[in-house]
Amino acid sequence: MINDLLAWVLKRRLVRLEQVRTQPLQLQEQLLRHLLQSARSTAWGREYGYAEGLSAAEFARRVPVSSYEQLYPRIEQVLRGEADVLWPGRVQWFAKSSGTTNARSKYIPVTREALEDGHYRAGRDMVALATTLYPDAGVLRGKTLALGGSLGPNPFRPDDAASHMGDVSAVIMHNLPGWAQSRRTPPLELALLGEWEEKLERMARHVLHENVVNLAGVPTWMILLLRRVSELAGGRPIPEVWPNLRLFMHGAVAFGPYRELFRQLIPDERMRYLEIYNASEGYLAFQDQPDSSDLLLLLDHGIYYEFIPTAEQDREQPRTLTLGEVEIGPSYALVISTTAGLWRYHLGDTVRFTSLAPYRIRISGRTKHFLNAFGEEVVVENAEAAVAAAARATGALVRDFTAAPIYFDGAAGSRGGHQWLVEFAQPPADAAHFTAVLDAELRQLNSDYDAKRHRDLALQPPLLTVAPAGTFEGWLARRGKLGGQHKVPRLSNSRELLDELLQLSSGRT
Structure with missing residues (x-):
């Protein structure tokens, strides 16, 4: 009975999703009017004259583009409990994500409207889409194994037991309606545990005996969980543990480097994969075609785009x-x-359009170089500060450096990591100490990196490779980029640059 009712609800969402494809500009115009009308009496709305019924052009002319740092004074007011600052009412939930130049973490308000009109609506759309694309997958005939983060109290309001912050996945899970909670596993008391090692072990033992038909989460953590489930099952492959498993809805990091590993972990030709593009700030797009990695931009899900x-x-x-x-x-x-x-x-992300009818995108990168192969979101500012701290601690002088991921190799127990290629003008007295300080500083600067490094669960310690003198200059010379402001990128999510530099280097670990 509940499956029939849910199927009916999901079919209604497919009608709305078709409007996203066929009436994109109208939906965005309606949404902007709704946003401006809703916030007209807030402090921000009064300051920028939302009550006057701004057009899109006047809205863009009047309201400044803001980075997180620029918007933070208002966000801090919201964090401390002030009402009607950026959005009507008092916000109780906040998504904590990786830090900026000025702070270890970002705190993004999560209003009830953002949950209902954004994350939950998009989640229903994703399930509705999956049932249409893969009618034989039995998406509704079992449970979704959903990986999430953890929650904690709001440190800006220590006396307010109703205000919380944590990973956006945890905020979403905690606020799911009862019918949705019944469709997922593990239970909240396990899903929201803060200690990752205990969490993964207890989750694996619990879901081992569930009828799991869908997976949802970040590939990095899902790999670790699937490996542990297989171990607890006596080494049996995942399709034998969960014979009805057919779908993995994944996001947060690029899936390409993990695709082959998932094929090894789940050797079943009936297994399907759909990509999600969501963030602490909202649910932006998802894959709506089975044979294309293009993502449909979601246009009536609480986000107006420029x-x-x-x-x-x-x-x-x-x-x-x-x-x-x-x-x-x-x-x-x-x-x-x-x-x-x-x-x-x-937002900091860059996209490029692959279609305008409907509007489909691919994520093309970040506005800055970064490392995010495993959800760690290390930015250049983090890297430079950590290298500087390591150099100070060891008496080293760094001439140049770059870093790239070490991806899972498919072997049992393998973990991801970062390889740092560093050219020293004066080498450290103790290379191991340099690496340890680098790692510790990154953990201090970046909460997402710290979470992935916890007890070496997802990221192994950094691998330091020393480059001979002239390596970076030689690379630039080959490209005619010596002099001026040309430099080797500090961070890359691909190993292409690092491997090319290593070919010029007789570096030693």
């Missing part, structure tokens, strides 16, 4: 394009306004 062309990205107040002005091909930096009260917020 796009910064490449030529504008370094300007203090860049010119933005509306959805109707974008083109196929170029990369654009995303600017979003949301039902969580993020106004013309520079």
Whole structure:
């Protein structure tokens, strides 16, 4: 009975999803009007004249594009319990994500509207889509194994037991309606545990005996859980443990490096994979075609979009394009306004359009170089600060460096990691100590990196490779980039650059 009712609800979402494809500009215009009308009496809305019924062009002219750091004074007011600052009412839930230059973590408000109109609506759409794309997968005939983070009290309101912060996945799970809780596993008391080692062990033991038909989560952590489940099952492959498993809905990191490993872990030709593009700030897009990695941009899910062309990205107040002005091909930096009260917020991601009818995208990167192969989100500022701290602690002088991922190799017990290629003007007295300080500083600076490094569960300690003198200069010389402001990128999510540098190097570990 409940499956029939759920199927009916999901079919209704498919009708709305078709409007996302066929009426994109109308949906975005309606959403902007709704956002402005809803926030007209907030402090922000009064400051920027939302009561006047701004057009999209006037909204873009009047309201500044803001980074997290620029918006933080208002967010801090919300964190401390002030009402009607960025969005109507008092916000009780906050998503904690990786830090910025000025802070170890970001705190993103999660309003009831952001949950209902964004994350939950998109989740229903994703399930509805999966039942349509893969009708034989039995998406509704078992449970979804959902991996999430943990929750804690809001440190800005130590006396308010009703206010919490944590990973956005944990915020979503905790607030799911009862019918949705019954469709997922493990139970909340396990799913929201903060101690990762205990959590993975207890989760694996619990879900071992469930009828798991779907997986949902970050590939990095899912690999660790699946390996442990197989071990507890006496080495049996996952399709024997869960014979009805057919679908993995994944996000947060690029799936390409993990695809073959999942094929090894789940050797079943009936297994399907769908990509999700969500963040602490909202649910932005998902894969709506089984044979294409393009992602359908979600246009009635609480996010109004603007796009910064490449030529504008370094300007203090860049010119933005509306959805109707974008083109196929170029990369654009995303600017979003949301039902969580993020106004013309520079998300930091870049996308490029692969289709305009409907609007489909691919994630093209970040506005800065970064390392995010495992959900650690290490940015250049983190890397430079950590290398500087390691150099100070060991008496070293660093000439240049770059870092790239070490991906899972498929062997039992293998873990991901980072390889750092460093060229020293003066080497450290103790290379092992240099590496240890580098690691410790990154953990201090970046909460997501720290979580992945906890007890070496997902990330092994950094691997330091010393480059001979002239390695980086030689690489630049080959490309005619000596002099000026040319330099080797500090971080990359691909090993292409690092492997090329290693070919020039007779480095030693």
